[in-house]
Amino acid sequence: MKILVINSGSSSIKYQLLDMENDSVLASGVIECIGLEQGILTHKKAPDTDAAIKIVVEQPIPDHAVGMHLAVDALTHPEHGVITDASEIDGVGHRIVHGGEKFTTPMLVDQSVIDGIREVADLAPLHNLAHLTGIEVAQSIFKCKHVTVFDTAFHQTMPAKAYQYAIPYEIYEELHVRRYGFHGTSHKYVARRTAELLGKPAEDLNIITVHLGNGSSLAAIQGGKCIDTSMGMTPLAGVIMGTRSGNVDPAVLKFIAEKKGLSIQEVEEMLTKRSGLVGICGMSDMRDIHSAIEKGDERAKLALDMVCHRVRQYIGAYWAELGRVDAIVFTAGIGENDDIVRLGVLKGMEPMGVILDEAANAKRAGEWARISTPESKVDVLVVRTNEELEIARETVKFVK
Structure with a gap:
């Protein structure tokens, strides 16, 4: 077929x-x-x-x-x-x-x-x-x-306490302003593939999927269903990305608009296309950032530290939500290929039972790899995402 x-x-x-x-x-x-x-x-x-x-x-x-x-x-x-x-x-x-x-x-x-x-x-x-x-x-x-x-479908299992914004409820009812989440096809594929690799039913696993690329998001997946994710009504929310700011204080938009004489559309364009990594250090490609750090670029180092800090924050939050974490899974361009970012994200998590095998982490993962030690209480995996295959598999169901 x-x-x-x-x-x-x-x-x-x-x-x-x-x-x-x-x-x-x-x-x-x-x-x-x-x-x-x-x-x-x-x-x-x-x-x-x-x-x-x-x-x-x-x-x-x-x-x-x-x-x-x-x-x-x-x-x-x-x-x-x-x-x-x-x-x-x-x-x-x-x-x-x-x-x-x-x-x-x-x-x-x-x-x-x-x-x-x-x-x-x-x-x-x-x-x-x-x-x-x-x-x-x-x-x-x-x-x-x-x-x-x-892309949003996988996150539709989030409970109302996770997807609602604390705004007047009639705004949600009229305009459907809420958190939707994105990269859902990737999160779904990676979670299912992780269950296969661990040899356990998806229904028995609690997984945090970490999709890091030019656009990035995390998801808390309980028993194969998403209960929370980092992006919001739009892909602008959540962690720091290549050109997107991630979460900022909403009042920042009004402050910048008034001080710089910008429209709300111009501020949104700034947060979407000229913020994130490129806003901090002038580069959006993590490979360029690593090279700049080696040459002593302090702002490049700040950008890397900020990304790792924000991703680690979400992992901690989702850990608290899930109660028990069986696996942390990195995927997408940065998640699959950048051992420095993975190390920066997981550094200091040993008391939580996450023990990284640094030698395994430093190697090219290929289709997948386990980068935690046998003593680690939590499996840490790198899994290559495949959104096209996930879409094709869903299509086959209807064709058959």
């Missing part, structure tokens, strides 16, 4: 074709700069193998329909393609950023689902409307079942 996973953005389309007989990636690609003067298609055949083939096509891509047809051309090309015809695709899974309170599980696409995604689009206007465009174009090409998988 072949499943195509699509993530349609406002000016891009990411895709991955998977063979669900063995969960292998047949091809992947990204179409960028849609609607600009010059677009780019980057396509990879068998990207995870030694026989990988990469091609790059540069041409004007005026809209998503042209972009999607380019992807089909690449997937069916005699040399770097992996199928002969679009009809070989058995199902299409669509990543949707925001499902609001309306969508708590993956859904088979029909008119009511399309209307529902549009209804909650004001919670993520740039993303959801682009997703709808992607669905419309894909449905015109691929005559199979289409499934939506929502």
Whole structure:
């Protein structure tokens, strides 16, 4: 069974074709700069193998329909393609950023689902409307079942005490202002994979998943269900990220706006695109920050320390919520690859039963690795996330 996973953005389309007989990636690609003067298609055949083939096509891509047809051309090309015809695709899974309170599980696409995604689009206007465009174009090409998988769905098991804001209740009722959380597909996949690796039912485990990348979030997962997560109504909340501030005192927005003569939109743009790591030290890539620290850059050191401090705070809070922690799991770009950040986050947790194996932590994890010692009372793992595989698996359920 072949499943195509699509993530349609406002000016891009990411895709991955998977063979669900063995969960292998047949091809992947990204179409960028849609609607600009010059677009780019980057396509990879068998990207995870030694026989990988990469091609790059540069041409004007005026809209998503042209972009999607380019992807089909690449997937069916005699040399770097992996199928002969679009009809070989058995199902299409669509990543949707925001499902609001309306969508708590993956859904088979029909008119009511399309209307529902549009209804909650004001919670993520740039993303959801682009997703709808992607669905419309894909449905015109691929005559199979289409499934939506929502980033927010996994966190919909949070109790009201965790997702409510302490604002007038009628604001929540009218505008649905609450905490939703994001990266849910990643947290769900990693938690399930952790249970498999530990050889225990997910229902018996309490896990803290630590998704650290340019965007970062943590989740407290009890018995396979999320009971709390660090992001809020938007992905701006929580820990410090590449360009996002994470949590700040809400009154800071008014203070900065008045002192700097900025609108609320301009302050939000600052907190979203010019804060976080880049705001502290001018760099958003953790590799650059480590290099700067080695050269004595004090602000780079401050940025690293702040990130580790905030992540450790959330781990402590979720530990208190869960009562017992069986595993702490790092994932995503920084979580999977940055041993310095992992060490900084876990440093000093030995009295809590977390004992890091520094030699194991310093090695490349690959698909997964245990980086705690046998004496550690809590398993500490690094698990490579795979959101596309999770979306594909959910799509298969509907196709079958």
